[in-house]
Amino acid sequence: MGVGVAQSLAQTGHRAIVVDVSDAVLERARKEMKNGLRAVALFKKPAIDPREVTSRVTYTTDYQALSAASFVVENVTEKWDIKKDVYRRLDEICKPEVVFAANTSAISITKIGSATKRPAQVVGMHFMNPVPMKPMVEVIRGYHTTPATLEAAKRFLAEMGKDCIVVEDSPGFVSNRVLMLTINEAVFLLQDRVAEAVEVDRIFKTCFEHKMGPLETADLIGLDTILYSIEVLHESFNDDKYRPCPLLKKMVDAGLLGRKSGHGFYRYE
Amino acid sequence: MDAIETKINAYLTRFFPGVTLGLDDDIFSLGFVNSMFALQLVTFLEHGFEIEIENEDLELDNFRSIGAMRRFVERKRSDAG
Numbered sequence: 001m002g003v004g005v006a007q008s009l010a011q012t013g014h015r016a017i018v019v020d021v022s023d024a025v026l027e028r029a030r031k032e033m034k035n036g037l038r039a040v041a042l043f044k045k046p047a048i049d050p051r052e053v054t055s056r057v058t059y060t061t062d063y064q065a066l067s068a069a070s071f072v073v074e075n076v077t078e079k080w081d082i083k084k085d086v087y088r089r090l091d092e093i094c095k096p097e098v099v100f101a102a103n104t105s106a107i108s109i110t111k112i113g114s115a116t117k118r119p120a121q122v123v124g125m126h127f128m129n130p131v132p133m134k135p136m137v138e139v140i141r142g143y144h145t146t147p148a149t150l151e152a153a154k155r156f157l158a159e160m161g162k163d164c165i166v167v168e169d170s171p172g173f174v175s176n177r178v179l180m181l182t183i184n185e186a187v188f189l190l191q192d193r194v195a196e197a198v199e200v201d202r203i204f205k206t207c208f209e210h211k212m213g214p215l216e217t218a219d220l221i222g223l224d225t226i227l228y229s230i231e232v233l234h235e236s237f238n239d240d241k242y243r244p245c246p247l248l249k250k251m252v253d254a255g256l257l258g259r260k261s262g263h264g265f266y267r268y269e
Numbered sequence: 270m271d272a273i274e275t276k277i278n279a280y281l282t283r284f285f286p287g288v289t290l291g292l293d294d295d296i297f298s299l300g301f302v303n304s305m306f307a308l309q310l311v312t313f314l315e316h317g318f319e320i321e322i323e324n325e326d327l328e329l330d331n332f333r334s335i336g337a338m339r340r341f342v343e344r345k346r347s348d349a350g
Contacts, residue, residue, distance in 0.1 A: 039304050040313060041327035050324060133304050198287060211303050229296065267283065 001103060001193045002075035003032045008160045010056040011040065011048055011132060017058045026059040033057065038255025040132055066093050069158050074126060078228070083107060087115040088114050099127040101154045105176045106232050109142035109169045119144035123153045125164075126173060129220070138175050139164040171236035172229070179217070180230045184245050186214040190265075191247040197265040215265040219258030227252050273318070273339045280287040280313055281335070297329060307332060314338060320345040 006016040007205065020026050037050040066072060068252050072094060076086050083102075088101060098120045102112045113119030125142025137157055141150060145219060167174050184198050195203075201213020218226050227248055234242040251257075251264070258264030270278060274292065281290060284306070296302050302310070309321060310332055315322050331341040 008275075035308055035312075038324075038327055039308050041324055042307055042311070042329060043304055047324070047327070130304060 001127060001129065001131060002073070003029045004036060004129065005073050005075065005103065005127060006057050007033050007036045007040075007053070008132045009146060010053045013056075014159065015056050015058070015059065017069060017077055019063060019066060022061060026061065027061060035079045036130060036132055039130060043133065063089055063093055067092065067095070069094060071099055071101070071152070073101045073103055078104060078106045078225075080107060080111070083112060084115045087112060088144070091116045091118065097121075099123065099149055099156075101153060101156070103127050106172070106229055108142045108171070109145070109261050113142045113144050119134070121149050123149050123170065124173070125153065128174060128175075133161055137162050137164045138173055139166045140169050140173055141166055142169050172233050176229055177233065179214075180226060180233060181242065183214045183218045183226055184230050184242070184248065186218075187245040187248045190215075191245060219264035219266055219268075221258070222260055223248065223257045223264055224252050270335075271339070273342055274320075274335050276317060277335050277338050280310075280317070290335060293334050295333050297333055310312075310338075314342060318342045319345070320349065 002018060002020070009016040018026065020029060021179055032131070034050070036047065037053060041047045041050070046207050065220060072090060074083070074090065076082055077103050079116040083104075087100070089244050094100075096118070100112075100116065100118070100122050101124070102109060102122065103126065104124060105126050109122060109124040110119075112124075113122035116122060119142065122142055124138075124142065126138040126140065128136070128138075139150070139153055139157070154164060165174075170208055171177070172180060178257065189195055190197060197215045201216050204210040204213040213218070227244055230242055230244045230248075234240075234244065255261055259268050262268050270292070278290060282288065287295070290296070307329075311322055311327070314332075315321065322345070326341070326345070330337060332338055
């Protein structure tokens with residue numbers, strides 16, 4: 001997802017530095033950006049010049065490159081142990097005035113802030129996929145996030161051509177607290193044999209004019225991610241309305257993870 | 270349907286089960302296609318028909334219907350040949 005953020009920045013005339021763990025991952029990132037630019041060429045007119053956009057992006061495995069950054073958007077895996085170490089390193093390398101935006105859908109912004117010496121300058125930015133196509137971002141205010149940090153975050157997003165909605169730090173924020181529950185309940189509908197997957201999705205698309213139904217969305221996000229998120233909500237709220245549907249667990253155990261494994265509620269090439 | 274159209278149709282119906290598409294049905298206006306799927310479609314045409322899709326080919330009109338995709342594939346093939 002970091003690639004999408006970098007692409008959005010480069011498209012709006014900014015320089016972006018993509019830092020990742022290995023050259024192989026960075027090579028995948030380059031390919032992803034090429035594809036992302038294709039999507040822009042298809043859907044956004046006037047079209048952009050892909051070569052020009054690409055020339056503004058640097059790929060590296062060296063954290064030190066971030067000593068030049070004026071704003072950091074962190075996109076690492078949703079595992080606390082990994083994130084914690086990343087923030088410690090960022091805190092040492094980045095200039096003291098730099099704001100850290102955590103692109104997360106599950107982890108508490110307040111907790112992330114506590115891993116740094118600058119909790120007042122840590123804010124959540126929950127981007128939606130594909131980032132360059134989505135005009136809106138869910139921004140999360142951690143316990144220590146200051147109004148100045150929020151203003152910096154808003155300015156940063158505005159320069160990327162995006163608007164934002166600011167919400168308080170709470171598990172799942174607004175978007176995932178509702179979306180994960182909706183997807184989980186849609187899986188219960190399948191399990192209870194109330195409707196087929198395609199019927200569930202068509203009801204959302206044709207009755208509510210959603211672009212995608214909940215089960216297609218689950219395939220896109222990845223069923224393992226859905227299960228992990230609903231488990232986090234279950235644990236955080238201690239509320240059984242977030243109990244994961246047994247069919248969802250079974251599908252994840254069977255390796256039916258959606259688009260990334262080629263098979264979820266639907267089959268993919 | 271000719272061979273190209275049949276192959277495209279078979280691909281699309283895998284994703285939209287239960288829907289019968291006419292040659293000129295606009296898959297964008299029917300609401301079936303989001304940006305993610307449009308990209309997948311571009312990749313499918315590239316690999317499935319061994320053509321190279323350039324940046325200037327990325328016009329929605331080329332991918333709007335089974336008929337439009339068939340015409341696009343034929344044009345690319347004749348350009349290459």
